[in-house]
Amino acid sequence: MKRDIEQLVTQLTLTEKATLCTGANAWQTVAVERLGIPAITVSDGPHGVRRVTEMMSNESHPATCFPTASALAASWDVELLQQLGHALAEECLALDVDILLGPGNNMKRSPLCGRNFEYFSEDPFLSGELAASYIQAVQSLGVGTSLKHFAANNQEFQRFVIDAQIDERALREIYLAGFERAVKQAQPWTVMCAYNRVNGDYCSEHARLLNSILKEEWGFEGFVVSDWGAVHDRVAALAGGLDLEMPGPRPERVQRVIKAAQAGELDEQVLDEAVKRLLHVIFQAVETPKDAQGFDVAAHHQLARKIAGESLVLLKNEGGLLPLQAGQKLALIGSAAREAHFQGGGSSHIHPTRVDSPYDEIAALAGEVELLFAPGYQAEPGRDQALIDEAVSCAQEAEVALLYIALPSYIESEGYDRQNMRLTAQQEALIQAVAAVQPQTVVILNNGSAIEMLEWIDLVPAVLEAWMMGQAGGGAIADVLFGRVNPSGKLAETFPLRLADTPAYLNFPGENGVVRYGEGLFIGYRYYDARQQEVLFPFGHGLSYTTFAYSQLRVSAEKFNAPDGLQISVDVTNTGDVAGKEIVQLYVHDQESRLVRPEKELKGFAKVTLAPGETQTVTLELDTRAFAYYDPAYQQWITESGAFDILIGRSSADICLQATVQLESTQQLPCILTRESTIHEWLADPRGEQLLQPLLQQVIAQAGTEFMRFAGDMPLEPVMAWYSKNLPDTPEQIITQLLAELAKRQ
Numbered sequence: 122m123k124r125d126i127e128q129l130v131t132q133l134t135l136t137e138k139a140t141l142c143t144g145a146n147a148w149q150t151v152a153v154e155r156l157g158i159p160a161i162t163v164s165d166g167p168h169g170v171r172r173v174t175e176m177m178s179n180e181s182h183p184a185t186c187f188p189t190a191s192a193l194a195a196s197w198d199v200e201l202l203q204q205l206g207h208a209l210a211e212e213c214l215a216l217d218v219d220i221l222l223g224p225g226n227n228m229k230r231s232p233l234c235g236r237n238f239e240y241f242s243e244d245p246f247l248s249g250e251l252a253a254s255y256i257q258a259v260q261s262l263g264v265g266t267s268l269k270h271f272a273a274n275n276q277e278f279q280r281f282v283i284d285a286q287i288d289e290r291a292l293r294e295i296y297l298a299g300f301e302r303a304v305k306q307a308q309p310w311t312v313m314c315a316y317n318r319v320n321g322d323y324c325s326e327h328a329r330l331l332n333s334i335l336k337e338e339w340g341f342e343g344f345v346v347s348d349w350g351a352v353h354d355r356v357a358a359l360a361g362g363l364d365l366e367m368p369g370p371r372p373e374r375v376q377r378v379i380k381a382a383q384a385g386e387l388d389e390q391v392l393d394e395a396v397k398r399l400l401h402v403i404f405q406a407v408e409t410p411k412d413a414q415g416f417d418v419a420a421h422h423q424l425a426r427k428i429a430g431e432s433l434v435l436l437k438n439e440g441g442l443l444p445l446q447a448g449q450k451l452a453l454i455g456s457a458a459r460e461a462h463f464q465g466g467g468s469s470h471i472h473p474t475r476v477d478s479p480y481d482e483i484a485a486l487a488g489e490v491e492l493l494f495a496p497g498y499q500a501e502p503g504r505d506q507a508l509i510d511e512a513v514s515c516a517q518e519a520e521v522a523l524l525y526i527a528l529p530s531y532i533e534s535e536g537y538d539r540q541n542m543r544l545t546a547q548q549e550a551l552i553q554a555v556a557a558v559q560p561q562t563v564v565i566l567n568n569g570s571a572i573e574m575l576e577w578i579d580l581v582p583a584v585l586e587a588w589m590m591g592q593a594g595g596g597a598i599a600d601v602l603f604g605r606v607n608p609s610g611k612l613a614e615t616f617p618l619r620l621a622d623t624p625a626y627l628n629f630p631g632e633n634g635v636v637r638y639g640e641g642l643f644i645g646y647r648y649y650d651a652r653q654q655e656v657l658f659p660f661g662h663g664l665s666y667t668t669f670a671y672s673q674l675r676v677s678a679e680k681f682n683a684p685d686g687l688q689i690s691v692d693v694t695n696t697g698d699v700a701g702k703e704i705v706q707l708y709v710h711d712q713e714s715r716l717v718r719p720e721k722e723l724k725g726f727a728k729v730t731l732a733p734g735e736t737q738t739v740t741l742e743l744d745t746r747a748f749a750y751y752d753p754a755y756q757q758w759i760t761e762s763g764a765f766d767i768l769i770g771r772s773s774a775d776i777c778l779q780a781t782v783q784l785e786s787t788q789q790l791p792c793i794l795t796r797e798s799t800i801h802e803w804l805a806d807p808r809g810e811q812l813l814q815p816l817l818q819q820v821i822a823q824a825g826t827e828f829m830r831f832a833g834d835m836p837l838e839p840v841m842a843w844y845s846k847n848l849p850d851t852p853e854q855i856i857t858q859l860l861a862e863l864a865k866r867q
């Protein structure tokens with residue numbers, strides 16, 4: 122339905138415009154029948170469609186529950202995310218949903234964030250690429266997305282009010298970078314603002330984030346929707362760039378907007394702009410017919426199994442205990458094997474079309490061999506020694522014990538953060554007790570974020586991280602255990618040794634309404650690298666039933682100009698006996714830079730499928746941004762000339778090939794010297810150096826070179842004041858002249 126939106130806006134009354142900018146109910150926008158403006162429907166998101174049966178109800182229609190984001194990210198597979206996106210869009214079309222509220226793209230600052238299961242990674246490049254792929258796929262079928270939660274919603278503690286205090290560089294390079302990538306690559310129809318505040322302002326009223334950065338700088342064309350209940354002052358929010366408030370109706374707020382516009386407190390053009398953005402998406406949405414034909418439930422369940430299979434991470438596999446051998450007598454221990462824990466609590470909770478029981482799926486693949494079972498732990502808090510004793514006897518009767526451990530939802534969910542990174546006391550005691558009698562023990566984990574394993578990791582030979590693996594995850598786990606699927610997931614988040622090692626440990630979750638991001642840029646592997654700190658399992662780690670060799674690293678140019686970018690190729694060979702998939706990771710290390718930088722940063726990745734003995738060449742492209750950092754002093758991304766190492770790794774801690782390239786930057790930077798700039802800063806700027814040198818020579822003649830070492834970090838004024846004998850003017854005047862001369866040379 123193509124409409125002339127500019128024209129339509131002129132026909133709307135002030136009241137109609139104000140009304141349009143708040144929801145009609147929890148999930149729909151307001152219709153204006155007089156002008157043929159339809160309502161559209163939004164639904165959660167992100168890993169399934171939570172389409173409510175009635176607008177005022179919490180019940181939702183059955184839909185496929187796919188693996189949650191932390192699992193999806195471990196696949197490192199943008200094509201797989203596309204398949205997921207298409208399936209989600211098909212379900213939206215069948216369930217009459219115009220916009221799916223996802224993906225979540227917040228950084229995993231701390232493993233404790235209760236909602237980490239809904240987020241991809243601790244790395245903005247990986248997160249941004251996956252989010253872009255998801256968005257492109259959903260939207261390619263005419264269904265919108267909502268990239269959320271913009272920005273820095275990195276904890277649940279006081280999430281509606283907490284003020285995240287983040288320095289500009291960390292904001293740009295870590296907390297905004299994934300959003301920037303997804304917005305620029307995929308243009309989500311909507312972006313959802315976060316509940317929290319960033320540097321003092323609520324995200325729902327954050328003119329700098331929403332207007333200046335998102336809309337103007339990045340060119341976001343869709344509309345900004347509030348997180349549900351995130352708006353405090355509707356008028357300030359409109360002025361700040363928040364186009365649609367959800368949920369509605371909020372008649373008193375609509376009245377406030379009308380009054381503010383009438384009184385001239387709110388420029389009506391701001392309202393017009395919001396309405397235009399909304400109408401653009403509304404008419405785009407209704408172009409795609411929503412048929413009521415349903416979707417292919419069985420095919421989507423199969424897809425959910427395939428995706429889960431790609432997302433599982435084999436963390437440890439000593440002595441090749443996995444895959445299981447035919448005919449082994451197995452003990453499956455853990456109540457969650459029968460009551461699968463496959464998704465997280467809160468707004469993303471999907472009513473699944475069906476659920477694979479891990480027990481049934483493992484039993485099916487175990488074939489003739491008897492599968493012993495013991496619950497081992499209960500769903501509620503508390504210790505129960507009898508359950509452990511029963512599990513121990515069960516494990517003793519088997520050749521291999523499969524310890525199926527799900528972190529309960531009372532520990533991890535939307536709405537609250539975890540208190541620690543451990544399993545429950547019952548679960549840890551269970552693992553210790555079973556491992557003590559059964560050396561062949563495999564731990565299978567269901568959880569949404571990194572956990573601490575020091576109490577038991579050395580006692581067990583094998584650990585499979587199965588995340589919140591979606592409704593078909595039980596089947597996927599069986600596939601991997603029995604080698605029908607060769608595990609190929611790798612961690613998109615570091616598993617540290619202990620909570621006290623984590624980057625935000627001293628500043629999480631904040632107090633008195635404020636959380637300081639004191640670790641700055643250094644989250645995830647950036648932190649552990651910088652501290653040279655040992656971790657349990659590094660970012661990018663994951664095992665396979667085969668082995669891979671890397672060779673022939675090639676770069677398209679050893680010297681290159683920033684705008685041209687670079688191609689990197691590497692050969693990967695499957696050196697084992699079974700087919701498998703390898704995730705190739707490319708990190709960039711800057712040998713020298715003006716500002717401090719992480720040791721290395723992920724800037725490229727690819728997943729390749731290889732038959733035994735097969736070799737493939739993987740080619741990755743690096744653009745200018747791959748080498749840049751954000752300099753708050755210049756308020757822009759900087760590409761500095763110099764040497765950069767290109768590191769190819771199996772994980773962030775296992776770099777197997779390396780090359781050095783020389784970047785020749787063509788970037789022209791403005792001069793940012795001021796009265797307060799130090800002598801070193803003047804000398805670091807070519808224009809400043811040229812102007813200052815003659816004067817400095819005079820000062821050095823009086824003060825001696827030794828003094829300059831002392832004075833290098835002082836501003837010009839005091840130094841010149843002390844050694845002013847032969848200077849032509851007063852220091853004040855000289856500096857004024859220098860700055861005027863610099864301004865001319867800009």
Ligand code: BGC
Nearest residue numbers: 165166222269270348349468
């Ligand atoms: C969540 C959002 C969700 C919205 C609608 C909020 O509480 O933070 O992620 O999309 O509710 O359910």
